[in-house]
Amino acid sequence: MPNYDEKTGIHFGVISPNSICQETLQDLCFGSNSSDPYWENMIQEIKDIVSEMIEGTAYTISDDAKNQIIDVLTDDLSNGYENPDGQMDYETSEYTLHISGDNFGIFVIKSPYYTFTKQCSPCAPGAGDLDNPILLDTIEQKIPNFYNVFSQDNHVKAYCLPKEFFDSEYSKIPYRYYRVDNDKEEITPIIEVK
Numbered sequence: 001m002p003n004y005d006e007k008t009g010i011h012f013g014v015i016s017p018n019s020i021c022q023e024t025l026q027d028l029c030f031g032s033n034s035s036d037p038y039w040e041n042m043i044q045e046i047k048d049i050v051s052e053m054i055e056g057t058a059y060t061i062s063d064d065a066k067n068q069i070i071d072v073l074t075d076d077l078s079n080g081y082e083n084p085d086g087q088m089d090y091e092t093s094e095y096t097l098h099i100s101g102d103n104f105g106i107f108v109i110k111s112p113y114y115t116f117t118k119q120c121s122p123c124a125p126g127a128g129d130l131d132n133p134i135l136l137d138t139i140e141q142k143i144p145n146f147y148n149v150f151s152q153d154n155h156v157k158a159y160c161l162p163k164e165f166f167d168s169e170y171s172k173i174p175y176r177y178y179r180v181d182n183d184k185e186e187i188t189p190i191i192e193v194k
Contacts, residue, residue, distance in 0.1 A: 003120075003124055003126040003127035005159070010114050010157050011128045011156040012109050012159060013108035013161075014104075014107055014128065014129060014130060014131075015130035015131055015160075015161065016105055016106075016131050017099065017103060019131055019174065020166055021165060021166055021167035022167075024164075024166075028088065028099060029088045029099060030088075033090055033091055034089065035088070035090075035091075038087065039081065042077065043070075046077075050066060050070050050073070083101075086102075094112050095108070095111055096110035107124070107127070108130070110159060111159040111161065112179060112180050113160050113162050113177045113186060114157050114159055114160055114177065115128070115133055115134075116128075116133065116134040117130055117134060117155065118133075118156075119155070119156055126156070128159075128160075129158075133174055133176075162177060162186065
């Protein structure tokens with residue numbers, strides 16, 4: 001899978017879980033919009049196996065009975081289930097995020113915002129490193145020209161998270177960001193350059 005959106009050409013952004021607000025991270029992992037990809041795959045596999053098994057018999061079994069069988073198996077498997085490495089997915093109408101299980105990072109796969117960053121390498125080749133943004137005092141008004149100049153220098157346009165994902169007391173937003181739909185700058189944070 002390439003680390004960019006083939007439709008828009010914008011690269012996926014990757015940011016450390018430690019860079020965002022920790023309460024927000026908890027919501028990303030355990031909130032109503034999060035899901036465990038291992039659990040979801042396991043449930044789908046159970047549904048497929050039960051459906052195959054029922055279709056392979058000469059008996060007619062109602063959908064209600066089939067669902068009861070799936071529920072019994074699911075309940076039995078849920079006792080003591082633990083996500084093996086902590087991977088989680090988070091999805092809303094605006095965002096699609098993947099939290100890697102090795103605490104490597106949060107992949108921003110879809111967002112209404114983007115920024116300019118250096119590329120991740122070699123852990124997520126081609127993705128934009130949101131913890132390593134391009135730190136410039138000003139960015140030209142014409143974003144496409146800016147992008148063309150820096151795309152040759154291992155820099156990419158990458159989906160990013162807005163200020164709501166950060167906590168001003170503990171985690172400061174490390175980059176400037178722009179709307180995908182109109183290229184307008186949303187925020188220009190004060191960035192301390194070391």
